[in-house]
Amino acid sequence: MESTQTQRLEQQDVRFRQLTEMSPDTPMGRLLRQFWHPVALSRSVAPGTARAITLMGQEYALYRGSSGQLHLLANRCAHRGTRLHTGWVEGNQLRCMYHGWKFDGSGQCVDRPAERPGSHAQVRVAAHAVHEYCGLVFAYVGLGAPPPFDLPRKPRFEQPGVLLFQRQEIWPCHWLQHAENSLDAVHVSFAHQMGKIGAFGQAITTDIPELSYEETSAGIRQTATRHVNGKSQIRVSDWTFPYGNHVVLPGVSAEAPWIESANWMVPLDQTHTLRVSLRAVPSTTPEADAELARYFEDCDGYDSSDHHDALFAGHYPDDPLVRLTSAQDYVALVGQGAVADRASEFLGASDRGISMLRRILWREMEALRNDAPTKAWTRLESAPTLFQYAETA
Numbered sequence: 001m002e003s004t005q006t007q008r009l010e011q012q013d014v015r016f017r018q019l020t021e022m023s024p025d026t027p028m029g030r031l032l033r034q035f036w037h038p039v040a041l042s043r044s045v046a047p048g049t050a051r052a053i054t055l056m057g058q059e060y061a062l063y064r065g066s067s068g069q070l071h072l073l074a075n076r077c078a079h080r081g082t083r084l085h086t087g088w089v090e091g092n093q094l095r096c097m098y099h100g101w102k103f104d105g106s107g108q109c110v111d112r113p114a115e116r117p118g119s120h121a122q123v124r125v126a127a128h129a130v131h132e133y134c135g136l137v138f139a140y141v142g143l144g145a146p147p148p149f150d151l152p153r154k155p156r157f158e159q160p161g162v163l164l165f166q167r168q169e170i171w172p173c174h175w176l177q178h179a180e181n182s183l184d185a186v187h188v189s190f191a192h193q194m195g196k197i198g199a200f201g202q203a204i205t206t207d208i209p210e211l212s213y214e215e216t217s218a219g220i221r222q223t224a225t226r227h228v229n230g231k232s233q234i235r236v237s238d239w240t241f242p243y244g245n246h247v248v249l250p251g252v253s254a255e256a257p258w259i260e261s262a263n264w265m266v267p268l269d270q271t272h273t274l275r276v277s278l279r280a281v282p283s284t285t286p287e288a289d290a291e292l293a294r295y296f297e298d299c300d301g302y303d304s305s306d307h308h309d310a311l312f313a314g315h316y317p318d319d320p321l322v323r324l325t326s327a328q329d330y331v332a333l334v335g336q337g338a339v340a341d342r343a344s345e346f347l348g349a350s351d352r353g354i355s356m357l358r359r360i361l362w363r364e365m366e367a368l369r370n371d372a373p374t375k376a377w378t379r380l381e382s383a384p385t386l387f388q389y390a391e392t393a
Contacts, residue, residue: 022270029056030368031361031365032242032267034374035142035241036138036151037264038152039053040053041167041168042132045064047066048089049064050062050087050088051085054272055139055141057267059076059083061094062139065091066092067091067092069092070137072127073103073105074125074126078109078125084096084103092104101120107124107126107127109124109125128140134158134278135164135278136166138152154260162282164279165277165278165279166276166277166279167296167299168275168276169302169304170273170305171275171333172338173273173333174270174271174339175273176243177273177333178275178333179357182239182245182263183220185237190206194316195314207226207228209224209226211350211352213353215356216238216380217380219239219241219244220239221236221239222236222353223235223236233387235386235387236385240377243266244262245262245265246261246262247263247386256288257282261277261280263276263277279296299322304330305334316328
């Protein structure tokens with residue numbers, strides 16, 4: 001009996017560990033590489049510059065040529081393995097700083113200064129597709145042609161008359177902890193009341209929500225219904241596979257319009273996640289727009305990981321929205337450890353969204369193991385209503 005229980009626990013541990021893998025030869029790594037990933041803010045790569053990025057434990061050189069076009073190459077020169085991003089951009093090509101080997105945006109070597117002329121033709125490094133969208137840089141690093149850039153798009157971000165704000169943070173924990181947090185509406189009633197109660201905590205309240213979950217063509221629709229002052233407050237998350245959350249947030253002040261927000265939890269490596277946010281706010285008056293732009297600019301440099309010790313000592317930022325909600329989530333997620341111990345959890349009925357996500361991930365990985373097709377995830381045909389009040393029956 002004891003042997004059977006031990007075996008069952010070992011199998012469970014392996015099953016949970018598969019959720020956290022990301023190398024290209026693992027089912028999860030293969031699954032994640034089927035999608036576009038936001039890897040940088042557009043403004044972080046000026047024309048004629050290159051920078052290093054990490055995605056799923058692999059290094060890449062992202063550079064913008066003089067034409068303004070972005071390119072993504074494996075970040076190792078084919079010659080001696082020096083990081084290519086440390087070189088310099090010449091036109092729309094990238095030259096290695098070590099011995100001057102130069103590569104174009106397709107990864108083809110076009111010059112080896114110290115070698116026989118014409119001998120560069122057989123030398124290449126891997127190149128990958130990139131796409132800019134609303135001030136964000138997305139990359140596809142999987143095998144074969146990338147899918148159409150459609151799943152990450154949201155109608156609100158493409159409408160006229162909205163202000164767009166982008167930001168990012170890097171946190172020291174696994175990406176799945178972030179994704180599961182997005183499908184946990186109950187935490188809003190607790191974590192976002194901690195330390196200080198900002199605009200988010202005030203608007204959503206401490207009431208425990210009634211929850212429902214539905215798998216959609218794009219991911220999971222989470223509906224959280226709270227009853228406030230005789231009305232039902234219904235907040236919907238248009239959660240997009242594999243880790244994108246699309247929600248609404250209250251404005252920075254009581255008078256400000258609500259914010260539509262997309263958040264991506266990008267796996268950098270086993271213990272670090274890039275949190276990328278794109279927020280759309282309706283333009284109102286020039287004065288209000290300028291004040292809002294100043295607020296988001298002030299928040300730009302805030303990363304909760306820079307305040308780790310202070311936050312875990314209970315010192316939260318004096319801020320109405322962006323920095324405060326970030327800090328509260330940081331303590332909850334990083335507090336689970338760099339990689340959460342899921343085998344020791346005790347899930348309840350309120351964790352249905354988390355359970356659904358894991359079942360979907362296991363289903364998709366099983367398809368890959370059996371060389372069967374995975375689900376063809378597609379953007380929702382009509383934009384969901386993300387927030388509404390209704391009279392309580």
